[in-house]
Amino acid sequence: MPRKIEPGDILLAVLVLTPLAMAGPRLWELPGDGAIWLLSLAGRVTGVLGLSALLVTAAMCVRLPGLDRWFGGLPRLWLLHRRLGFSAFLLILGHVLLLSFAALPLSLEQALRVLFPPLAHAPIWAGWLALAALIVALAPTFQVSAIHYQRWKRQHLLSAAALLLALLHALPLIPERAAWWLLSLLALAAIAWRKLLAPVLARREYRVAQVTPLAADVVEISLAPKHQGIVHSAGQFVYLTPQDPSLDAGYAEEHPFTVSSAPGAGELKLGIKALGDASLALQTLTPGSRVQVEGPYGQFFARRAAQRKQLWLGGGIGITPFVGAARHLAERPDHFTHVALFYLANRPARAYYHEELERIASAHEQLSLCIHYFSCCGPLSEAFLREHCPDFAERELYICGPPAMLEYLHGLLATAGVDRAFIHTEAFDFL
Template sequence: MGILLALPLVLAWPDAGRLVGASAWLHEAGRLAGVLGLSMMVVAALLSARIPVIERWFGGLPRLWWLHRGIGYAAFILIMLHVLLLAFAALDVSLDAAIATLFPPLSALAIWAGWVAWALLLIAIWPTLGATAQINYQRWKGLHLLAAGALLLALAHGLWLAPQDALWWLLGALGVAAIGWRKLLSPLVARRLHEVTAVERIATDVVEISLQPLQGRMRYEAGQFVYLAPLDPAISAGYGEEHPYTIASAPGDDLVRIGIKDLGDASHALQDVSLGSKAWLEGPYGDLLKPLDPSRRQLWIGGGIGITPFVSGARARARRGVAGMTHAHLFYLADRPERAYYLDMIAGIANDTVELDVTVHYFSELGPVTAAFLQEHCEDCAAREAFICGPPAMIAHVRKVLEAIGIPRHRIHAEVFDFL
């Protein structure tokens, strides 16, 4: 990705010997800002394509989405600089020339394509700036369609003004390919149709849905997640909408099982999904439980519905046995006993294998988990590789606790789905 940002600047870098006067320097700075801004828009599109190999390069889809967001903001700022610097460069001629640079006649379609691209990009990122209330999922998806339109118009702007430059054609091909994959090909190629065969009530606001593959079994590992799009016409919300959910079944199981907590309109509707209804699954993504050192003992810390990757890890131990698996100690952080989803099942697996231990911590009784609590129940926790999944506040607190007991940051892995 760094090459896509560096190469355009190298190819478009001006010959300083030919630049005379402040206006010439401002004009070239404005041009370079536009080149880099458009390049960043293409990179942001590539990062949003949800291609598994790219996801793994960046350490998981949540991290990739945050990078996508930051690059999108940077692209918007550079495009604004592009416009302003070109206008300031024209001021050396006259104020009228500067205004004409910004707002030429309507026949200058290339310039107006750039303005429309900027307007669409502004609309797309505005809700993410905190200026408005949080938008619902459907509007969020619609805004990303606007961002895709902004990219296509920005590419047209660049190709129109510099059609002889192969760089723009390369960027254009990459941008169109990313949008085409995400919007057209991915729904056809990357999704697999499944049938809902069971809905088990885990708690008053949590269900586990079992899905039978209808188009070939999906290969996954413990700790991965999928995008689920229900096709049940009877649900109250979320029909056809894709949302990320962690897999709770063991790799190799005949059924894909997903634990879903009632946290929004779509997850609320899935609490009553119909048996026999269909759903698309896309994935798998993520590698939360993939260790840096497979021989190192592991420390699992889960809370809320964030327990599901460890449910998959526990079930994997029950299915495969302990061969090739290192010891894992799970700390289950729950508010109170009735919020400890899957606890009985996990404890049963722990009783049957020497490679899994479980310790429960109830916030209502003990307050936030402490380093002393972890060390009391797992003496070698500082030497382990740690994996965390749960609400953002819990993850932030646990990270500090783990660092306090001496676990270096590179041995602490976390996953939280607050990027949508």
């Protein structure tokens, strides 16, 4: 079944379509007839939608804790941000092509003049500069290979220049400006908050209390708040910014990590696997060093039927939200119905938290633990699920792990007839 429409989806649609609704009557009054009129109309409609989509895309970068819930969580908000930004790019390309095609029946010279007027027509050339800046900003997303995260973030700042140039292109050419000023203020306020104010006002100060090795490339760091810490729910994540200049990489860079401590715990715990230069460097964080935390974000466990039993499927570092939830269960078992946790690991050495999870499961009847090793059992099968959790299709299902694991499990559960409405996943591929 299709994904539920979130309140934020409706808000985005209203914001994107408002300038078009306000400009509608004037768009129909274009000169010409037949194909020329239709192409000219389509060219202006795509231009209006492209610019409004670009402005709304910029406004979506605000990343306020709690706001992401309107959109089904921050990972989904980032996915919408990426799709809307690429749609804006395609609409702007369509705007350019359709307007030139509308002039082509008159003459090739007229079509070229529409695209490349004399230099005195500053708004048109501002539009070309905006398109060029947008192409450069989006270029890393066209790559097939992996994207360098920090290089992408720096290059993506060109989208702000594209935004300003697009406004210089459009505002002198359109009479109805109220909607554009509103969207422009939202976009510029979001960019100012994210780049200038949030690093000062939104981040909480912590100190590294302990770094506990869990495997060769996995640690759990414990953070003690300097003043008041964040208040999180199980399954949420935060952005961590280390302020230790001795790190080999990642100094003053923010990266998202899932919280593995129970809600209300005195220290904030984060499970971190070395997946790149920055996360590798975090394995060597020095106790006592300063870090900043922003959040929390996400709503992994927020949607559930109160009386419905649960099934958790976690693999790799994707086990961390379930560790936090299990620790919460150990403290507040009355808050949980029965939970079956399937820990999907390649081999015993990669089941980082299995000893602690086994202790919690043995002490609390609300949690049953089943560890599945790929090295000896192969991929998880429907038969294995039915053997260890016969009623799995009637439970609320939560899945977190590597993208390939998520794709495989979605296929397995669909084949088993599990209703997609009861399957919840969290993925952190923000790029």
